[in-house]
Amino acid sequence: MYEIRTDKVCVGMPNNEEEIRAKKRENQRDRYAALRSDEKDEVRSKKREYQRSHRACLKAEADASKLIAPCEITAQKEEARAKIREYQRERYAAFPNHKKEKFQENNREYQQSHRARLKAETDASKLIASSEITDTRMDDKGNSCKRKPDLASQVDNIGVGKGVYQRDYGAQKKVDKGAFNSGIWEPEDTLHGIEDFKYEYSIESTTRTNGHDPYNFVYVGLPQTYHVLTKVQNYFYCRAKRFEGEGPAFCCRNGRVNIFIPEVPDELRRLFTSQINKDAKYFRRNIR
């Protein structure tokens, strides 16, 4: 018989690391237990303060990411970032010296890589700008694009402001830089860059009450499924185009109904179609 043990299943973490952590926790517990009651109080108050500041950070972030007017968003984001920076500064100050050194090293590494990336980007854009411009070339997504001789700039007139759809020009600017800089550039693919546009939507503060959108009711009771008509073959007898569910009585009753189309006399055909004869023109002008 095999004994299946489920109490020591360890996923993704080496056993000894887990053990070390457990030991640390235990040590902390012991140290805390050995403290005098006034010291205990101090530890608790410190912990509370930390948790409060942490929650404040989280809340500020959440508030900033909610859909509010763009200017408010940036202001709130800035505030939240300032709070986070302050919090990080405090935490850094509380680090022991060896940790501080390691932190600084990490920071230096990040800044180096960041600078390298920025430099590579500017180099790449310079390269594009200096390359030869032809009438048809590929853009950065591999679509071929034509440049038109000269037309007024095709800048969109979409309204910008509160409660209006806003268009993100970032993508357009990226394309316009360099190769497509002079003259008007028009994509052959009419959907070019559509996916790059970001629509920002905000609710006027007057219509918003406690974060509740009073116009949400328009989404209530929408059907979950939809019906698509299946394609039906043309009818066997008369070749009529039909919709799904149309019976034989709809057109010719299984070929029993035939419409007699008489042969048009030549004289009448001439009157209806002639572009030269005066009498035909007169006829067409005056028939009722």
Ligand SMILES: [Zn+2]
């Ligand atoms: Zn028919």
